[in-house]
Amino acid sequence: MQCGLCCDGTFYGSVAIGDDESERLGRVGLRVLRAPEDRGDGALTMAQPCSALRGVLCTVYADRPSACARFECTLRKNVRAGESTLDEGVANVARMRALLATIRGGLDCPDTTSIWEKILELEEPAGADAAAAARDYAAVIAAVGELLNVGRAVFEPRFAGGGTR
Ligand code: SF4
Known part of the structure; x- marks a missing residue:
């Protein structure tokens, strides 16, 4: 109950939804979309961060x-298999959440927006305030790198930012 990384857009850009689930999920307020045929296979998905x-x-x-x-x-x-401890798991979750806080803060990215959207818009600082901005930029880049490394090593080996769960 401290993680949320598979729902907040960090690990996945969308969740695959079965054709028989759409109506039920709509009744609880979830927004299910059909991917355009020209950009996918027309399958049902739900965007992340999840509403x-x-x-x-x-x-x-x-x-x-x-x-x-x-x-x-x-x-x-x-953790369930006894290959790592709960304390190690909790510590890794806490590290990932701290990295996310650095990234969201540095990118001015609200919880309702995927960090990957903001990262794609990121540009190397230039101009009068470049020195201070460069420090923030470097901190965000370092945090993204560590997020990817810890994420792949501990949470999801296929983790690349975006993708469908
Ligand atoms: S419905 Fe949304 S918040 Fe709930 S488990 Fe699925 S992705 Fe996460």
Whole structure:
């Protein structure tokens, strides 16, 4: 109950939704979209950050999509299998959340926006305030690098920013 990284757009850009789930999810307020045929296969998806996420908690947990219910990250699997401890897991979650705070703060990125959208718009600072801006830029770049490294090593080996869960 301290993570939320698989719902807030950090690990995934969207969640795959089954054709038979759309109506049920609409009733609990989730917005299900059909990917345009020209940009995908026309499958149903739900964009991340998820509109049902409050802080790090799912507000529709009992009614969440089946892809959410089935999903289990590598960190959780390893803790359940006794390959790492709960304390190690909690520490890794805390590190990731601290990195996210640095990235969101540095990019002025609200919780409702994916960090990857903002990162794609990032430009190397230039001009009169370049020195101070360069320090912020470097801090964000370093945090993104560590986020990717820890994310892949501990949470999701395929983690590349975006993608569908
Ligand atoms: S429905 Fe719940 S579990 Fe699924 S992405 Fe949204 S907040 Fe996460």
